[in-house]
Amino acid sequence: MEEKLVEFANLLRQNGLRVSVAEVLDAFAATDLAGLAERDIFRAALRATMVKRASEVPIFDELFDLYFSGLGEVIKEAGQGVQDALSMSDEEFQQFLEQMEEMLQKHGKELSELAKALLRNNNGQLEKMLQQAARDARLGNIERTIEEAYFARALARELGLDRLERELEEFREQLDKSEHGARARMEEYLQRRLQALQDIIRRYVRIEREKRDLKTRESDRLQQLSEKSFLYLTPQEIEKMNEAITRLAQRLKNIISVRKRLAKKGRFDIKKTLRTNLVYGGVPFKLRFDRRKKEKPQVVILCDVSDSVRNVSRFMLQFVYSLQDLYSKVRSFIFVAEIGEITEHFRDNDIKDALDIALRGDLINVYAHSNFGYAFRTFVQDYIGAVNKKTTVIVLGDGRNNYNLPHDWCLREIKSRAKQLIWLNPESKNTWGFGDSEMERYGPHCDLVEECRNLNQLYHVIDRLVPR
Amino acid sequence: MFSSIEDVIEQFGKYNYIASRRIATVVYLANALKKPVLVEGPAGVGKTDLGKVLAEAVGQPLIRLQCYEGLDESKALYEWEYAKQLLYTQILKDKVGEVLHGARGLAQAVERIASEDEVFFSDRFILPRPLLRAIRSEQPCVLLIDEIDKADAEFEAFLLELLSDFQVTVPELGTLKAKHIPLVILTSNNAREMSDALKRRCLHLYIDFPDKEQELRIIKTKIPDVSDNLAEQVVQVIQSLRKLDLKKTPGISESLDWVKALTLLNVKTLDEALVNETLDTIVKYEGDVRKAQEELKDYLEKSRARRGGGAPTPSGGGRSDKDFLN
Numbered sequence: 001m002e003e004k005l006v007e008f009a010n011l012l013r014q015n016g017l018r019v020s021v022a023e024v025l026d027a028f029a030a031t032d033l034a035g036l037a038e039r040d041i042f043r044a045a046l047r048a049t050m051v052k053r054a055s056e057v058p059i060f061d062e063l064f065d066l067y068f069s070g071l072g073e074v075i076k077e078a079g080q081g082v083q084d085a086l087s088m089s090d091e092e093f094q095q096f097l098e099q100m101e102e103m104l105q106k107h108g109k110e111l112s113e114l115a116k117a118l119l120r121n122n123n124g125q126l127e128k129m130l131q132q133a134a135r136d137a138r139l140g141n142i143e144r145t146i147e148e149a150y151f152a153r154a155l156a157r158e159l160g161l162d163r164l165e166r167e168l169e170e171f172r173e174q175l176d177k178s179e180h181g182a183r184a185r186m187e188e189y190l191q192r193r194l195q196a197l198q199d200i201i202r203r204y205v206r207i208e209r210e211k212r213d214l215k216t217r218e219s220d221r222l223q224q225l226s227e228k229s230f231l232y233l234t235p236q237e238i239e240k241m242n243e244a245i246t247r248l249a250q251r252l253k254n255i256i257s258v259r260k261r262l263a264k265k266g267r268f269d270i271k272k273t274l275r276t277n278l279v280y281g282g283v284p285f286k287l288r289f290d291r292r293k294k295e296k297p298q299v300v301i302l303c304d305v306s307d308s309v310r311n312v313s314r315f316m317l318q319f320v321y322s323l324q325d326l327y328s329k330v331r332s333f334i335f336v337a338e339i340g341e342i343t344e345h346f347r348d349n350d351i352k353d354a355l356d357i358a359l360r361g362d363l364i365n366v367y368a369h370s371n372f373g374y375a376f377r378t379f380v381q382d383y384i385g386a387v388n389k390k391t392t393v394i395v396l397g398d399g400r401n402n403y404n405l406p407h408d409w410c411l412r413e414i415k416s417r418a419k420q421l422i423w424l425n426p427e428s429k430n431t432w433g434f435g436d437s438e439m440e441r442y443g444p445h446c447d448l449v450e451e452c453r454n455l456n457q458l459y460h461v462i463d464r465l466v467p468r
Numbered sequence: 469m470f471s472s473i474e475d476v477i478e479q480f481g482k483y484n485y486i487a488s489r490r491i492a493t494v495v496y497l498a499n500a501l502k503k504p505v506l507v508e509g510p511a512g513v514g515k516t517d518l519g520k521v522l523a524e525a526v527g528q529p530l531i532r533l534q535c536y537e538g539l540d541e542s543k544a545l546y547e548w549e550y551a552k553q554l555l556y557t558q559i560l561k562d563k564v565g566e567v568l569h570g571a572r573g574l575a576q577a578v579e580r581i582a583s584e585d586e587v588f589f590s591d592r593f594i595l596p597r598p599l600l601r602a603i604r605s606e607q608p609c610v611l612l613i614d615e616i617d618k619a620d621a622e623f624e625a626f627l628l629e630l631l632s633d634f635q636v637t638v639p640e641l642g643t644l645k646a647k648h649i650p651l652v653i654l655t656s657n658n659a660r661e662m663s664d665a666l667k668r669r670c671l672h673l674y675i676d677f678p679d680k681e682q683e684l685r686i687i688k689t690k691i692p693d694v695s696d697n698l699a700e701q702v703v704q705v706i707q708s709l710r711k712l713d714l715k716k717t718p719g720i721s722e723s724l725d726w727v728k729a730l731t732l733l734n735v736k737t738l739d740e741a742l743v744n745e746t747l748d749t750i751v752k753y754e755g756d757v758r759k760a761q762e763e764l765k766d767y768l769e770k771s772r773a774r775r776g777g778g779a780p781t782p783s784g785g786g787r788s789d790k791d792f793l794n
């Protein structure tokens with residue numbers, strides 16, 4: 001059993017759960033106490049000792065079902081299948097097995113253990129033999145669907161299936177000689193049993209393969225997702241990405257709350273200290289500090305929503321809005337050539353609806369050709385009041401201006417009024433400044449120009465915006 | 469204490485706590501393995517109650533530590549009673565003078581005082597807080613550390629020694645080992661993720677909202693004089709509310725409150741006006757109330773249609789008890 005638990009723990013680890021050695025030891029002790037008789041209790045014992053996060057429970061449940069139901073269930077089902085095929089009731093089947101036992105005593109002395117176990121419907125024995133054979137056939141190494149046939153053959157070989165077939169043939173000849181009443185039935189039983197065993201082998205191999213298959217799931221995929229460039233996301237991945245963003249936002253919030261707590265203590269506060277220590281006759285046993293006020297940043301986001309960078313803008317807006325309580329004020333603008341404010345839509349609608357409104361083109365014409373210069377000039381004319389000394393301005397765009405006038409003086413103007421100006425570019429750094437890219441011109445006016453091609457980079461940028 | 473998992477369910481049942489097999493298994497294991505339990509789950513599903521009932525079921529005193537932001541050792545473990553120490557030195561001034569009598573030079577005086585200083589750092593002047601009380605308790609006890617997620621991460625780290633070895637270190641007194649290993653229950657509302665180190669030392673139990681049958685049983689056990697019909701309706705309403713996207717999903721404690729309120733009003737069946745009047749016992753935010761009202765309107769209409777008898781008419785055959793109230 002312990003071997004199985006260790007293997008199960010490994011399986012959990014492969015699926016992104018952190019299971020320490022100490023926890024596996026706990027699981028040993030717990031299963032010893034709880035016993036294996038009742039499946040639910042066994043499951044509860046493992047869950048209490050090995051899974052420590054509510055979010056990991058579904059993965060655990062899935063793996064548990066897969067791992068521990070495996071072989072025993074399959075064998076039982078197969079046995080049931082044979083019984084059903086012969087259309088016998090439980091009682092009849094029992095009687096039949098007794099007859100079979102008689103026959104085995106008479107003719108089956110030389111039969112192998114496997115044949116005996118199979119014909120006696122001895123599920124426990126069968127399971128043990130299958131597991132032994134699986135170990136010998138190194139079934140644990142199976143990885144791909146394509147290997148199933150190979151491992152099924154290997155398993156059959158280790159089990160001695162060809163010998164079994166011969167034996168059953170001989171046994172049938174024995175039956176022919178003896179005039180037994182239920183002969184026809186017995187022959188059918190032999191046939192069905194053999195088929196059932198082959199079926200068991202196939203299904204066993206498949207279950208084992210599925211177990212290994214699970215390792216390349218969730219955790220890995222999210223990891224890959226956060227490294228994948230926004231440009232190449234499929235619609236399904238965008239769905240997934242929403243989850244990833246929410247999770248990242250939560251992580252960032254946690255980090256920040258710790259950071260804030262660390263920064264909580266400010267300077268030594270003489271007045272408070274004296275007052276507190278009056279109790280001790282003025283001897284300063286307890287020092288008091290004032291609380292430092294943390295200033296929340298104000299953020300203004302200018303998002304290019306033209307086709308080329310739409311995904312990034314979507315995620316950027318979404319990320320900032322999941323973190324809204326970290327900022328005192330967020331105003332978002334979207335532009336292609338015209339520029340429009342979308343802050344209110346975010347306030348009144350679900351984030352999803354708001355993004356749809358933004359990207360559908362109700363607010364501005366999203367099918368125009370990008371014109372950064374025009375957009376910046378309109379912003380400076382109409383909205384420059386949104387920018388003050390506390391504001392961080394983030395521009396998100398590829399800087400591809402279609403050879404229009406760049407109006408880079410607008411950026412200088414914005415920078416002179418803002419606390420900082422950050423430009424995020426979803427294009428690879430190597431391509432900046434080539435073709436109609438105006439990054440060379442816009443870049444010098446910004447405090448920070450960053451490549452922002454995937455979720456991880458986005459995360460780092462947002463992290464930087466938050467006070468330390 | 470507990471001889472088996474069934475025994476846990478039975479014992480808890482005596483104190484009106486309906487434990488599922490999963491909960492019972494974890495409690496049984498915690499008791500047998502002497503491991504703390506970290507209980508997580510949404511608000512109002514009986515996490516804190518688990519600790520209280522456990523104490524009652526094993527017949528041991530409960531020591532409770534409520535966590536909050538800024539909780540530190542001096543509030544959780546022990547504190548020296550400075551004021552008392554100071555008072556004693558004042559009163560014993562003469563004695564101090566006696567001890568110092570004839571001391572030659574400052575060094576010797578300090579030496580003499582130092583030889584007496586354990587008088588002032590003895591049990592007499594220590595103010596035991598919950599954790600120290602649990603450790604030094606002469607009889608076995610149950611320690612409930614409530615809402616550990618509200619405490620700072622440093623405090624969590626401080627708990628590690630206690631939870632793994634059941635000992636604490638007080639610099640002046642040395643390391644104190646627990647006389648009896650207490651049963652420890654930690655609860656968390658998941659305001660933040662606990663550290664792996666803490667989780668590793670605990671058994672983990674996640675309590676979710678109960679299913680319909682279980683909630684019905686809980687209500688009937690806790691409030692025996694509720695009518696079957698009302699209990700069933702309440703459970704159905706609450707279960708449907710939990711499917712909504714509410715800011716604060718109603719827990720078991722809310723359904724109990726509601727049933728209590730309704731039984732006080734002597735209600736036998738729910739109707740729309742009544743639901744609207746009492747809704748604020750189960751839903752705690754303005755926005756949630758609106759959402760709940762919409763959902764419930766549908767539900768009540770449906771259930772009325774199912775009963776087949778249009779709206780309950782006051783002029784109809786039997787006057788309900790509620791009409792007597794008005």
